[in-house]
Amino acid sequence: MRPSLRSLLAAVTVAACASGLVTATALASPGGLIPSLGSGSSSPARTTTAAAPTTAGHPAGHSTSTGTSTTAARPTTAAPRTTQASSAEGGDDGYRQISAVFGTNTSPARTYNAQEVPVGSKVAVTSSSADGTTVVTLEVSGMLPNHMYGAHAHTKVCGATGADAGPHFQYKQDPQQPSTNPQYANSKNEIWLDLTTDASGAGVGSTKVNWSFPANRRPNSVVLHDHHTSTAQGSAGDAGARLACVTVGF
Numbered sequence: 209m210r211p212s213l214r215s216l217l218a219a220v221t222v223a224a225c226a227s228g229l230v231t232a233t234a235l236a237s238p239g240g241l242i243p244s245l246g247s248g249s250s251s252p253a254r255t256t257t258a259a260a261p262t263t264a265g266h267p268a269g270h271s272t273s274t275g276t277s278t279t280a281a282r283p284t285t286a287a288p289r290t291t292q293a294s295s296a297e298g299g300d301d302g303y304r305q306i307s308a309v310f311g312t313n314t315s316p317a318r319t320y321n322a323q324e325v326p327v328g329s330k331v332a333v334t335s336s337s338a339d340g341t342t343v344v345t346l347e348v349s350g351m352l353p354n355h356m357y358g359a360h361a362h363t364k365v366c367g368a369t370g371a372d373a374g375p376h377f378q379y380k381q382d383p384q385q386p387s388t389n390p391q392y393a394n395s396k397n398e399i400w401l402d403l404t405t406d407a408s409g410a411g412v413g414s415t416k417v418n419w420s421f422p423a424n425r426r427p428n429s430v431v432l433h434d435h436h437t438s439t440a441q442g443s444a445g446d447a448g449a450r451l452a453c454v455t456v457g458f
C-alpha cells in the first residue's frame with residue numbers, strides 16, 4: 209500500500225540558528241515517499257511550521273501551514289482526513305509526513321546533544337493509518353555512523369529541553385506514570401522507532417501497530433534517545449537521554 213503519488217501539500221521554510229539556514233518541508237498526502245529536503249527558499253524567514261504548534265493536541269498539519277503551496281497532482285484539500293471504516297476508537301485514517309533538519313534552537317527539529325545528533329543532520333517521519341493499523345517510519349541521516357539510537361513517539365511537541373516532549377504516547381494508557389510496566393510500555397502499545405545507523409550515519413526505524421491514533425489524543429513528536437529501548441520489567445520503555453526531538457503532526 210504505497211501509491212507512487214506525491215501530493216505535495218505544503219512546503220514550509222524554517223529559519224535557522226547556529227548552522228545557518230534550515231529548511232523543513234511539512235506535508236501531508238495520501239501516499240508517497242519522503243521527499244528530498246527542499247531548498248526552495250533562500251530567505252531565512254522565521255515561520256512556524258504546520259508541524260510545530262505550540263500547544264498540545266492534534267496540529268492538523270495541512271490546515272495551518274504558512275509556507276508556499278506547490279501545485280499538486282491531486283486535490284489536496286480533501287486529503288489526509290479521509291474517514292474510511294475507522295477503528296472502534298474512532299481513530300482517523302490518513303497520512304502525515306515531515307522532513308526537517310536538526311538545529312540547536314530550531315523548530316520543528318531540535319537537537320539537545322549535537323555530539324550524537326549533529327546540527328545539520330536530517331530527519332523524516334511518516335505516519336500512515338488505515339483499516340485499524342498504523343505504520344510509522346523514522347529516517348535519519350547525518351548521524352553518528354554505526355550507532356544505535358532509541359526513538360519513540362511522544363505525547364507533546366518539542367520544546368527547549370527534551371523533557372518538554374512529555375511521556376511516550378501509549379494507546380492504552382498506563383495508570384501508573386511514568387510507565388515502566390512492560391504491559392503498557394511495549395512496542396505494541398507505543399510507537400517505538402529504534403534504529404541503528406549505517407557507516408554513513410543513515411538509518412531507518414519503523415513500526416506497525418494494530419490501532420489508529422484516537423482522534424482526540426495523538427502523539428505530537430518523535431524523540432531520539434541515547435540507546436535502544438529497554439523491555440525489562442521496571443525499565444521498560446527507557447532508552448536513555450533525550451538527544452533530539454522533531455515535532456510531528458500525527
Ligand SMILES: [Cu+2]
Pocket residue numbers: 359360361362376431433447
Ligand atoms: Cu522516547
